[in-house]
Amino acid sequence: MEYLNAELDSKIQLKLYKDMLLPRLIEEKMLILLRQGKISKWFSGIGQEAISVGVTNALTSEEYVLPMHRNLGVFTTRGIPLDRLFSQWQGKANGFTKGRDRSFHFGTQEYKIVGMISHLGPQLGVADGIALANKLKNEKLVTAVFTGEGGTSEGDFHEALNVAAVWDLPVLFCIENNGYGLSTPTNEQYKCKDLANKGIGYGMESHIIDGNNILEVFTTVNNLCESIRKNSRPVLLEFKTFRMRGHEEASGTKYVPEELMDFWKDKDPIANYENFLLDEEILTEELIKDIKSEIGLDIDKKLEQTFQETPISYNKSNELDDVLKYIDYQSYDHGNIIKNIRLVDAISEGLKQSMERHGDLVILGQDVAEYGGVFKVTEGFVEIFGKDRVRNTPICESAIVSAAMGLSINGMKAVVEMQFADFASSGFNPIVNYLAKSHYRWGQHADVVIRMPCGGGVGAGPFHSQTNEAWFTKTPGLKVLYPAFPYDAKGLLNTAINDPNPVLFFEHKALYRSIYQEVPTDYYTLPLGKASILKEGEAISIVTYGAGVHWALEVLEKHEGIKADLIDLRTLQPLDTETIYKSVMKTGKLIILQEDSLFGGIASDVSALVMENCFRYLDAPVKRVASSETPIPFAKELEEHYLPKARFQTALLELVAY
Incomplete structure (x- = not known):
């Protein structure tokens, strides 16, 4: 393995070594604990440390990173206390999810990390939303998001890349091509020679990087980050590496040819880099021994601390209270000026007044900009608020719902217009598995309203007429509103936008232009949960x-x-x-x-x-x-x-x- 370090400070080179060694030694300890029955499951990233460590070191502490379950190096490089990580893995209260989710399925605003969900794909769209918020706030920041070679087959991958390309979003899409998706080899997952080629179809810059070469990873990504901060754009990175252990430990690696394992064993990112640093006299055998001893003692100390921690106890009210972010409803009363308007006009008026009140509110949807949406709810909005805040989207409901989540994570609000409520099925996964569960899992609210034009009576057939509220009322963590009158529609929509929780807002198409009512011209709100x-x-x-x-x-x-x-x-x-x-x-x-x-x-x-x-x-x-x-x-x-x-x-x- 060739290392080029001509312009890299020796302190940085040493830090990269220590940053790789820490997750490796943690993993080796976890594998022992797994065999002892002290932890229940483990997804190993042994052999892939250079990617997590190199990418994370290239980012600033203000820049979000969205890792996967083999990216322990992201968490440790960001400096998350080991006792909290160990508590998380054991379902203890000192962890990040209060025992409600496992391993790396968590996020933390303190360390600007947004963890995955098992469905993998939505986090790519979430990265788009985080990056969009940075761009709208004129913050010159990069967002990095990880996926595996298997995840590139998911529709969310393609949707997210397309959105990022169309909007010139500052996102690093990091593919860890580690040879196998569980037991399925890459030749059964995609036909192109390199996954980096997929960027070409989206007009996106892409690079292939030796994922086991820490200096190549760090220097390449660091240079790209510096460039992206100046010239906002997405970049696709394919890291060539290998998974040395099973998908998770129970799976084993019997399906991998022995000669392939031997080849990649010789390319171990830590052993090779260690030898290089010894040759460069940046490391000595004594220093290596001291570093490993210090790390090992710290791991043992923090593990013992975690083992002594009291098991988490069940409290029904705590569990129920954490499903949604608490909000103290604020009533806004209206004046005496009223006018007779239609349901569609009331929704448009409420949305417009909410846009005026919330400078961080972004509207996303197909044809919502110049065209004003298919039902003209946002007609004229572009002239008032501009295309940054009233954004036409590609036809990709999943990526847009995920992007709305990303906007919320990065401190903004989003209203997503489903062109028809029926099409929410294409964005179903991020709605019910990401938006709905985030606050319960790790305390992150989803400040997202999804407008749902729905209903029959207009001869629109099976795919434009469903009233599918029961898909969502079933799911804890979602609020569902369904007004029948203009007065209610305006007041409830304003409340929904103020609410930091995800809201499905159903609007019956047949009522849009047939139902009139006297509606106050002022901004006002109505409480949720009151018939x-x-x-x-x-x-x-x-x-x-x-x-x-x-x-x-x-x-x-x-x-x-x-x-x-x-x-x-x-x-x-x-x-x-x-x-x-x-x-x-x-x-x-x-x-x-x-x-x-x-x-x-x-x-x-x-x-x-x-x-x-x-x-x-x-x-x-x-x-x-x-x-x-x-x-x-x-x-x-x-x-x-x-x-x-x-x-x-x-x-x-x-x-x-x-």
Whole structure:
């Protein structure tokens, strides 16, 4: 292995050695503990230390790095206390996730590290968002993100590279090509000769680096970082290396040819570099012995400290309280000036006023800039706020949701417009696994609102008409809002944007331009988790939301003799169970109407909650009414029979007469 060090200070060369040696000695200790049954699992990075250490040393302490589970050297080079790392791996309270996640699945703002999730791909888009925030704040900083050669096959990889290229984001995409994805060799994972070639298709600069040569890694990456800070752009780096141990220790390496293991053993990054430093007289045998002894003693001391730490205890309220970041709701009252506007206008007005109040708020979405979005909610916004803050995105929902998370991590706010709520399926993973779980896992909130134009009644067919709120109400860590009126839409949207937690904001397309209401012109907010009682009566309780509210109103107008409590939920998570229970205790009968198909929807949960908590007050079975158990058809006649509007009237009359 050839080392070029002509311009590199000997102190830096020695530091690089120590920085590689520390994770290696930690790993060797962990493998002993694993065999002793003192830790449960280990993902080894032995043989790959030069990449983590070289890249991290090239970054400043202000620059974010997003590592994987073989990047122990990132964590140690950033100076995270060993006792906290050991506590993290053992699920102790002194760790970073309070025992809620394992190994390297954590982040820390203090050390500017954002850990992975097991789905791998989303962190690449998160890096885009962090870098975008740096760029918008005019901070000349680089963001580095790691993935493996296997991860380059994921759609998130391609989406993130494309976004970074289109937006000239200062991101280092670091591919650790270590030969195998678990047991699958590279020749079964991709066809191109080098993964660096994938950068060409995105118009991106790329380099191939010997990942076992610490001086090549550090000097190349350091020079690139200096260049990127001056000239913002993404760069793809392929580090050629090898995984010397199993995917995780239980997997073993029997599938690897022995001659291949021998070849890479001879290329060990620490042994080779150690010999080089000895030849250069930067190291001596005595100094090596002293360094290893000092590191070993520190590891043993911190391990013993961790072993003595009390096992974490379960506290139900702590667990529930940490799912979402606490927010003290701030009420903003409006003045007396009102105007009669449509639902779409109220949403646009709320969004515009929120953009004025929050200079760090960025809108992301397909066609949201000059075109104003397909429903014209952001029409004219570019002229007011500029293209930096109102950003057209490529068609890549997963990367954009992840980028919104990155903006939040780096201190900004994001509103993402799904062109249609149906398309959230393409961004489902980062919504339910990244945004929803981050605060519970490591205390990082996701200050992201995802606008969801949804619903049927407009002849848009199976892929533009779904009302898919139940996909998300199921997931702890997400708030879900679904207003039916302009006044509610504006106030709730403003509250959602103020809220530091991830919010799915459903907007029914059929109501956009058909529902008018007197709405204050001023900025105002409405509390989440408070249903609206539109009508009051003693005969029956009707619970609904979205378009169902207007269907119920039409039916009640036809049947003036039915005196009902009509409850518009407005927010589905959090759910106002208090209002529901109070109404049911008064009327003794409950019918729940939803536009979504019946099985697994909100109506099922409301019904179950009432049965569990109000059973003795019921005078009749709880009735649920919903759309048919089919995809949403296109033809008008079929769609009319699919939607539950007509069936609701029949069911209501039957229940009243029960």
